[in-house]
Amino acid sequence: MRTWRRRLDQALTLQPGEGPAVIAGLSLFYLLFTGYFMLRPVRETMGVAGGIDNLQWLFTGTFIATLMCLPLFGWLVSKVRRRHILPWTYGFFASNLMLFAVLFAAQPDDLWTARAFYIWLSVFNLLSISLAWSVLADVFTTEQGKRLFGLLAAGASCGGLSGPIIGTLLVAPLGHAGLVVVAAACLLGSVAACAYLQRWRERRPLPAAVAHPTSRPLGGNPFAGATAVLRSPYLLGIALFVVLLASVSTFLYFEQARIVSEAFTDRTRQTQVFGLIDTVVQALAILTQVFFTGRLARRMGVGILLVAVPLMMAVGFIGLALAPVLGLFVVVMVVRRAGEYALVRPGREMLFTVLPAEDKYKAKSFIDTVVYRAGDALSGWLKRGLDLLADHPQLAMSMGAVLALAWAIVGTWLGRRQQAEESTGAQNKLPPPI
Incomplete structure (x- = not known):
């Protein structure tokens, strides 16, 4: 038994004592993504219900809502203990889900x-x-x-795999209201997993954790994340990387909505189709995350995780510009999303490990929400404008190839900067010479 356990630890690149933390992290992501991916097909169905020509308005509304919410989140991060930030935020979201469940049950077609x-x-x-x-x-x-983020991201992909399956099976008997209630329960389960993970670290404090304990609020003001990004070339680079990522995703998302709305008219059928696409994507991502992501990051650096998918997307967009057929589009979409979950997202999160605690919460949340949704909104209107200029998707796909190449260039620069920041941090931790 010990031999098999040792072999498993070696296969997963685990160090002694990390097993419980990895299980907690996997559970956190699994429950969060199971709930979210149960609801994601419902969201796509709701978006199609308003008309695919109005999607850019939904993207703009999302950006405005994000701008309104982020100062509230910034205030929470500044005032409460770090260990309470996630439980309080997720508890609020769970109460929102229960409200939507009531609305869906009372007026399902509103x-x-x-x-x-x-x-x-x-x-x-x-x-x-x-x-x-x-x-x-x-x-x-x-x-x-570097060793564990790819593995932990597999928990997200497992949730992304089981969520669509559960949603596809339960949407008919439970309806959209029932799915929302189940998703709220999953969200509360992820709170428990996070609490265990934080207790694990408190029993094994790092020097940085001793200097900035989770029992102490971060302080500062609600807009500190935005100002930190504007002052730091490194954070600005991450922000630009996210804008380009969002733009490439939006171009493909609009095409997905158009194709599915033309092929299927029934809401339940649309939800099932979106769920099936999610299932294929997550299954492919899991294999990459468990066996390849960590090894690639340790041997070739974070840069390879940030560059591989953008380069593949540039090739994919060129292919779609030359032959915009359904089969090729599905392949490009699957590669983009699976690659983002397995490579880009873990690599992107590794960029933040070299930053101080305040930037990990405030600047990161600003980039991941406001900056990302700004990229969504701008690229949504750009895609709509290109569609109005030309009925053929060739123009939009050519622009997508340009954006993907720019995305790869920024990813290369960030990989080098992260390595430099890591080397500087390691040197600062060395004891002074005698």
């Missing part, structure tokens, strides 16, 4: 409820996931992040 849910889930998605990664960046060291 268009304004559908639009409100679409915007709410889009804000919840980025803020809740960003906050979970903030906790992990706070709990684990940079070295542990």
Whole structure:
């Protein structure tokens, strides 16, 4: 038994004592993403219900809602203990879900409820996931992040795999209201997993954790995240990387909505189709996260995680510009999303492990929410303008290739900067010469 356990630890690149923390981190992401991916197909159905020509308005509404919510989150981060930030935030979101469950049960076909849910889930998605990664960046060291973040991201993909399956099976008997209630229960379960993970780190405090204990509020003002980004070239680079990521995603998302709305008219059928696409994406991502992401990061650096997918997307967009067929589009979409979950997202989160605690929560949440949704909104209007200029998707796909190449260039620069920051931090921790 010990031999098999040792082999498993070696396969997963675990160090002694890390097993309980990894299980807690996997559970945190699994429950969070199971609940979210149960609701994601519902969101897509609600977006299609308002008309695909109006999606850019939903993206703009999401950006405005994010701008309104982030100062409240910044105030919470400044005033409460770090160990309470995630439980309080997720508890608030769970209460929101229960309200939507009541609205869906009372008025299942109300268009304004559908639009409100679409915007709410889009804000919840980025803020809740960003906050979970903030906790992990706070709990684990940079070295542990390189080894473990890919594995922990597999918990998100497992949730992303089971969530659509559960949603597809339960949407008919429970309806959209029932799915929302189940998702709220999953969200509360992730709070318990986070509490265990934080207790694990408190029993094994790092020097940085001793200097900035989780029992102490971070202080500062609600807008400190935005000002920190504007002052730091490194954080500005991450922000630009996120804008380009969001732009590439939006171009493909609009095409997905158009194709599915033309092929399927029934809401339940649309939800099932979106769920099936999510299932394929997550299954592919899990294999990469468990066996390849950590090894690539340790042997080739964070840069390879940030550059591989953008380069593949540039090739994919060029292919779609030359032959915009359904089969090729599905392949490009699956590669983009699976690659983001397995490579880009863990690599992006590793960039924050070299930063101080305040930036891990405030600057990170600003980039992951306001900056990301700003990229969504701007690229949504850009995509709509390109569609109006030309009925053929060739123009939009060519622009997508340009954005993907710029995305790869920024990822290369960030990988080098992260390595330099890590080396500087390691030198600062060395004892002074005798």
